[in-house]
Amino acid sequence: MTSKGKTRRMMSVGLIGAALALTLAAPARAGETPAAAAGWQLTPTGTDARFRGLAAVDRDTAWAAGSRGTVLRTTDGGRSWRDVSPPGAGDLELRDVEAFDARRAVVLAIGEGEASRVLSTEDGGATWTESFRNTDPRAFYDCLTFFDRRHGLAMSDPVDGKYRILSTSDGGRSWEVLPSAGMPDALPGEAAFAASGQCLVSAGPRDVWLATGGGATARVLHSGDRGLTWTATETTIPAGDPARGVFGLAFRDRTHGIAVGGDYRKDQPSPRAAAASGDGGRTWTASATPPPAYRSGVAWLPHSRSAALAVGPTGTDLTTDGGRTWRTVDTGSYDTVDCTVDGSCWASGEKGRIARFGRH
Secondary structure: OOHHHHHHHHHHHHHHHHHHHHHHHOOOOOOOOHHHHOEEEEOOOOOOOOOOEEEEOOOOOEEEEOHHHOEEEEOOOOOOOEEOOOOOOOOOEEEEEEEOOOOOEEEEEEEEHHHOEEEEEOOOOOOOEEEEEOOOOOOEEEEEEEOOOOOEEEEEEEEOOEEEEEEEOOOOOOOEEOOOOOOOOOOOOOEOOOOOOOOEEEEOOOEEEEEOEOOOOOEEEEEOOOOOOOEEEEOOOOOOOOOEEEEEEEEOOOOOEEEEEEEOOOOOOOOOOEEEEOOOOOOOEEOOEOOOOOOOEEEEOOOOOOOEEEEEOOEEEEEOOOOOEOEEEEOOOOOEEEEOOOOOEEEEOHHHOEEEEEOO
16 A cells, blocks of 8 residues: 555544544434434344453454353444354353454453463354463453454463463464563452453553452553563552452553443442543543443544543443543443444443444
8 A cells, every 4th residue: 555545544544533433422413312312233143142352353343252152253344243152162251352353363261270261263263272271270361462463461360469461472372371570469359350351451562451459449550561560550440349440441552541440230339430541551530520330341432532432231431531521322231342443333241232333
């Protein structure tokens, strides 16, 4: 592609992202609720599995990973989904998926001991290879992320008082446990939440962040060297209980991040359920107007410097000021959300729900 062609394409996708942000931020038309003006368009999945793992590749291609070892893939923008679940995986809880294109994807199964596994496919899910099976009964893997098509990390709840980090340099075909010397001590009772595939996220070639809860404070840990050394920072999101903390992170670059969470129990309030950082996670500022309830997933709108979506069981919220204020734009239940560089946003959750965002 010529430099002019690249420039035109970048301008095009930038305009798409800006238009999407404007559409979501626009007030409802007379007689409409915000959810009727702009909201998620459900797609037919043909299953009632719960999809907490989601990887949107582009406006046509997306992968979802969920309960009962279920993996779905679409290549037609969600008009149809193909069941590409790994054979014999019915007992596995798949909570995260990272996809590189329509053929290559990596999924993470969570749980104690050997329930935690990594599987990968290079042929669109026609065949799968188990590339890692946890043999330490103390480990419980929660999330994975990739910096590029080769380098990625997965993380486990603390083992011997420190979070355990798994690393790959061949696109998930093989994994090794990284040394723990550069990892700060975990707080008593602290762990990560395998709720949305967003407790471990990356931006750029080396930066990665890890979200925590359950301890006295909800923290975000940051590494600038692909997981070898880490620093920990307290956030403003309430913790102090096994059900409270930071559940999802999104960084649009190595500096600007948003954290969401709260208390996942239905009968418990979730004040101060979002925070933002402008310095790579070294400090966090509570949202002045946070989402009204617990949120488990968050994603920046494509090519926007200030707009993002947060999702949870009671609705979807939009910020257009970098996470300082939020307003509800949809009331459906979703666990996770992902947006693509070519201007589409996807969400997934309970009862087989997978949707794309648009105007009704």
